[in-house]
Amino acid sequence: xxDRLRTLLGEPLVHFMLLxxxxxxxxxxxxxxxxxxxxxxxxxxGRIESLSTVFARSWSREPTAEELDGLIREYVREEAxxxxxxxxxxDKDDTVIRRRLRQKLEFVAEELATPGExxxxxxxxxxxxxxxxxxxEPRFTFSQVHLDPQRRGAxxxxxxxxxxxxxxxxxxxxxxxxxxxxxxxERRFNAISRREVAQIFxxxxxxxxxxxxxxxxQGPIESGYGVHLVFVHDRSSPAxxxxxxxxxxxxxxxxxxxxxxxxxxxxxxxxxxxxVTVEKAAPGNGEAKIAQGGQ
Amino acid sequence: MKTRWLFGGSAAAVIxxxxxxxxxxxxxxxxxxxxxxxxxxxxxxxxxxxxxxGYSPYAGRGYPTRPLxxxxxxxTSYSMDAGAFGARxxxxxxxxxxxxxxxxxxxxxPVKLSVPLDFLVVADHSDNMGFFPDLLSGKPxxxxxxxxxxxxxxxxxxxxxxxAIEIIMAFSQNKFPxxxxxxxxSRAYHGAWQETIAAAERYNEPGRFxxxxxxxxxxxxxxxxxxxxxxxxxxxxxxxxVEPFTVxxxxxxxPRDLWKWMQAYEEKTxxxxxxxxxxxxxxxxxxxxxxxxxxxxxxxxxxxxxxxKWERLYEVxxxxxxxxxxxxxxxxxxxxxxxxxxxxxxxxxxAKTKDMLEFEYARAAxxxxxxxxxxxxxxxxxxxxxxxxxxxxxxxxMEEDNFFGKTVPQExxxxxxxxxxxxxxxxxxxxxxxxxxxxxxxxxxxxxxxRTAIWDAMQRRETxxxxxxxxxxxxxxxxxFAASDAQNRLPAQVGYAKGVPxxxxxLQAPQGKAPSFxxxxxKDPQGANLDRFQIVKGWLDxxxxxxxxxxxxxxxxxxxxxxxxxxxxxxxxxVNVAEATWTNTIGAPELIAVWKDPxxxxxxxxxYYGRVIEIPTPRWTAYDAKRFGVKPLPGTQMTVxxxxxxxxxxxxxxx
Numbered sequence: 003x004x005d006r007l008r009t010l011l012g013e014p015l016v017h018f019m020l021l022x023x024x025x026x027x028x029x030x031x032x033x034x035x036x037x038x039x040x041x042x043x044x045x046x047x048g049r050i051e052s053l054s055t056v057f058a059r060s061w062s063r064e065p066t067a068e069e070l071d072g073l074i075r076e077y078v079r080e081e082a083x084x085x086x087x088x089x090x091x092x093d094k095d096d097t098v099i100r101r102r103l104r105q106k107l108e109f110v111a112e113e114l115a116t117p118g119e120x121x122x123x124x125x126x127x128x129x130x131x132x133x134x135x136x137x138x139e140p141r142f143t144f145s146q147v148h149l150d151p152q153r154r155g156a157x158x159x160x161x162x163x164x165x166x167x168x169x170x171x172x173x174x175x176x177x178x179x180x181x182x183x184x185x186x187x188e189r190r191f192n193a194i195s196r197r198e199v200a201q202i203f204x205x206x207x208x209x210x211x212x213x214x215x216x217x218x219x220q221g222p223i224e225s226g227y228g229v230h231l232v233f234v235h236d237r238s239s240p241a242x243x244x245x246x247x248x249x250x251x252x253x254x255x256x257x258x259x260x261x262x263x264x265x266x267x268x269x270x271x272x273x274x275x276x277x278v279t280v281e282k283a284a285p286g287n288g289e290a291k292i293a294q295g296g297q
Numbered sequence: 298m299k300t301r302w303l304f305g306g307s308a309a310a311v312i313x314x315x316x317x318x319x320x321x322x323x324x325x326x327x328x329x330x331x332x333x334x335x336x337x338x339x340x341x342x343x344x345x346x347x348x349x350x351g352y353s354p355y356a357g358r359g360y361p362t363r364p365l366x367x368x369x370x371x372x373t374s375y376s377m378d379a380g381a382f383g384a385r386x387x388x389x390x391x392x393x394x395x396x397x398x399x400x401x402x403x404x405x406x407p408v409k410l411s412v413p414l415d416f417l418v419v420a421d422h423s424d425n426m427g428f429f430p431d432l433l434s435g436k437p438x439x440x441x442x443x444x445x446x447x448x449x450x451x452x453x454x455x456x457x458x459x460x461a462i463e464i465i466m467a468f469s470q471n472k473f474p475x476x477x478x479x480x481x482x483s484r485a486y487h488g489a490w491q492e493t494i495a496a497a498e499r500y501n502e503p504g505r506f507x508x509x510x511x512x513x514x515x516x517x518x519x520x521x522x523x524x525x526x527x528x529x530x531x532x533x534x535x536x537x538x539v540e541p542f543t544v545x546x547x548x549x550x551x552p553r554d555l556w557k558w559m560q561a562y563e564e565k566t567x568x569x570x571x572x573x574x575x576x577x578x579x580x581x582x583x584x585x586x587x588x589x590x591x592x593x594x595x596x597x598x599x600x601x602x603x604x605x606k607w608e609r610l611y612e613v614x615x616x617x618x619x620x621x622x623x624x625x626x627x628x629x630x631x632x633x634x635x636x637x638x639x640x641x642x643x644x645x646x647x648a649k650t651k652d653m654l655e656f657e658y659a660r661a662a663x664x665x666x667x668x669x670x671x672x673x674x675x676x677x678x679x680x681x682x683x684x685x686x687x688x689x690x691x692x693x694x695m696e697e698d699n700f701f702g703k704t705v706p707q708e709x710x711x712x713x714x715x716x717x718x719x720x721x722x723x724x725x726x727x728x729x730x731x732x733x734x735x736x737x738x739x740x741x742x743x744x745x746x747x748r749t750a751i752w753d754a755m756q757r758r759e760t761x762x763x764x765x766x767x768x769x770x771x772x773x774x775x776x777x778f779a780a781s782d783a784q785n786r787l788p789a790q791v792g793y794a795k796g797v798p799x800x801x802x803x804l805q806a807p808q809g810k811a812p813s814f815x816x817x818x819x820k821d822p823q824g825a826n827l828d829r830f831q832i833v834k835g836w837l838d839x840x841x842x843x844x845x846x847x848x849x850x851x852x853x854x855x856x857x858x859x860x861x862x863x864x865x866x867x868x869x870x871x872v873n874v875a876e877a878t879w880t881n882t883i884g885a886p887e888l889i890a891v892w893k894d895p896x897x898x899x900x901x902x903x904x905y906y907g908r909v910i911e912i913p914t915p916r917w918t919a920y921d922a923k924r925f926g927v928k929p930l931p932g933t934q935m936t937v938x939x940x941x942x943x944x945x946x947x948x949x950x951x952x
Contacts (some may be wrong), residue, residue, distance in 0.1 A: 056540065059539060062561035065547065077546075101383065107465070110374065110466070115461040117452055117455070186819040187783070201415075224823070227887075267459075
């Protein structure tokens with residue numbers, strides 16, 4: 003068994019170790035001694051400090067001597083297993099590893115390719131170019147009375163007309179607490195955003211509310227709950243804010259846009275270095291090869 | 298070719314390991330402020346209840362008027378398994394989507410929520426969160442080197458992509474300028490954890506959308522799911538002082554160690570964290586132990602106290618099934634068989650046996666908690682309820698007609714109706730993709746949309762779970778609710794004035810009185826009508842036996858309970874499965890009632906929680922069959938009776 007394993011590992015292991023040793027020398031990395039060779043695992047003082055620090059960051063205290071020994075034991079196992087696995091080629095054709103590596107490279111590329119902190123001019127320009135993104139949401143102060151079509155049945159139209167007449171006479175100051183069918187829907191909403199209106203009454207109702215003129219009772223307007231008579235007391239129109247008010251959001255959006263652009267450009271540049279050939283079976287045409295040059 | 302690959306691969310590995318070391322060593326934690334206690338009494342809630350009403354019924358209402366909906370359990374590409382399944386969306390995308398923006402899914406499909414959510418916790422697995430190299434972090438030194446200067450200028454002039462490739466090539470070909478390589482800080486790393494925190498900070502907009510900092514601790518020994526989602530009340534200044542708790546070293550798979558980590562975090566930073574246990578239906582009977590699996594001994598006082606302190610909420614429904622009740626445990630509950638995953642554990646390596654169920658399902662745990670409290674003095678299972686997605690797509694998309702699956706391969710496609718989720722040949726445990734549920738969300742009664750307000754409401758358990766729809770549910774318990782309170786125009790005001798909300802406690806029963814409950818539910822404005830509001834009661838009798846009973850307390854019109862059985866007739870069904878449609882011609886948009894416990898015994902500890910049932914609607918499988926023109930497999934569930942579960946209200950007899 004042991005011999006078989008040795009045969010299996012034999013050549014590539016030596017190969018790998020030599021390369022590894024060469025690399026250690028080349029990079030002179032912290033934590034691993036350059037003389038570390040095949041068949042030896044050296045846990046350096048630096049590595050132990052690292053294990054200890056990770057522990058402290060997690061547990062908010064230093065490890066005890068036994069705990070540190072445990073960490074070192076696990077580290078040694080991991081190191082040995084990792085080396086053998088790579089020698090066996092277990093890292094190849096592994097979707098998890100491929101995707102993880104791609105993710106890491108994209109992270110690197112994102113960090114590298116994205117210009118640093120935007121200037122005030124950058125922010126102003128971005129705000130100007132995307133007014134819709136940063137305009138304050140319109141807010142509504144309104145009252146509503148709800149009628150449940152199921153409960154009202156055939157009398158719904160009559161009840162709506164009667165209620166409407168009553169409300170028209172009373173105007174915006176109408177006492178609403180005794181009116182309508184719902185006991186759970188609030189009668190009056192003060193300066194709530196369109197988004198909140200949609201969360202409470204649904205998107206359809208919010209879209210209708212936006213179009214209502216203030217100062218009169220209107221409706222019936224439908225929602226998922228039934229029909230509503232609505233009085234808009236006040237509404238704020240969306241205004242483009244000053245940079246000072248939305249600086250953080252503009253910065254966030256601009257940085258995100260830049261990141262996305264960076265990744266897109268990175269792939270564009272990266273793929274210029276490759277000739278990509280896609281061997282696709284053309285529909286109904288056997289094994290036709292479609293070649294595609296680098297982009 | 299092979300050699301070259303090896304060379305490149307090992308070089309990268311060597312660089313990575315060295316860099317981790319350098320960064321970690323540099324980030325020595327600063328000493329934190331004095332320890333604090335999260336406390337048990339919420340002063341805000343106490344004050345709110347005590348306040349005397351003025352003349353205007355609308356003035357000074359401190360209580361929440363609208364529940365906030367969110368997801369406490371969403372994975373992104375930062376989770377190792379999500380990334381492996383092909384998730385491309387990171388935390389930034391996840392927050393964007395949850396707050397209502399349109400994004401492109403990992404499979405290239407545009408997707409948007411019908412209505413924005415109010416909050417989101419990106420809860421990626423803490424194990425293998427990873428580090429990502431920042432090859433040029435030593436900024437000042439870069440400018441001093443001619444090559445570095447050139448790269449810097451390229452990046453600033455919009456040629457960042459080209460610069461990135463040059464830099465990466467320089468590294469892989471061993472031509473990276475030596476003066477840069479050894480410059481202080483040039484080998485820094487971004488931890489995925491720090492990136493996660495940064496994304497939450499950027500998208501957190503108090504008053505509009507709350508982006509919580511959080512992670513999932515993934516204890517999964519033997520495939521038995523004991524995961525917990527950890528949520529910070531705090532901002533980056535505190536959360537970034539620690540690394541999340543892992544299962545791999547230096548972590549542990551024992552929840553007691555997670556609680557120690559939480560305690561240490563709070564002591565060090567003065568911050569606050571809570572943990573929400575993952576749906577226990579895949580834990581092989583380990584989620585709510587009476588005998589602790591880690592020691593083989595009965596749970597003790599310390600376990601009970603620690604669990605009660607740190608785990609005040611429980612995830613009762615999510616994509617991997619619903620864990621409220623099981624028909625084998627609750628044979629008289631006609632709604633218990635709902636979206637069950639009761640064949641095995643998380644990887645199907647252990648088949649389910651009946652004796653496990655009692656220690657996996659919420660209702661049974663709430664009952665056992667009463668008994669443990671009698672024996673240990675503390676109820677370890679005094680938890681409130683929330684639902685969440687556990688999606689691994691970066692998309693909290695849990696609407697039946699807009700369901701983007703649990704994992705990336707389950708994003709909408711003609712295949713997901715017939716594909717396998719997993720199949721363990723050894724145990725015969727097989728789950729099909731159609732069994733994955735489009736569920737759920739967490740509803741929180743917080744007075745404002747901020748980290749602190751939502752977290753505090755979670756801590757006082759003023760929450761409920763929904764299986765996807767955003768129905769509004771009120772549940773108050775007290776000693777003096779009268780039938781007329783259900784006619785009141787401001788039921789919440791009466792509720793808070795005369796009782797405690799969901800998650801609260803009833804103590805010291807007044808002589809001769811039984812608890813009464815004011816319940817109310819309003820349908821999702823975009824969704825289906827409601828069938829009924831039920832109260833589930835569990836109690837411990839004088840002989841130490843546990844009982845449960847489900848009461849119908851409010852229902853849509855035209856039905857009377859059978860005088861013999863007490864059973865309420867079925868609400869009916871309007872679903873046209875082939876067309877994936879239904880109508881709101883049955884059920885009611887709103888239910889409200891006052892109910893008094895007819896069997897109350899002041900000597901017996903009890904809990905009561907609300908369950909709201911919608912009329913039947915098409916399940917996501919029906920939308921898929923219709924939209925893709927795919928024939929479902931035999932036995933596929935095509936309709937769903939969505940529901941909400943409130944946190945319980947507990948009655949505890951005086952000592």
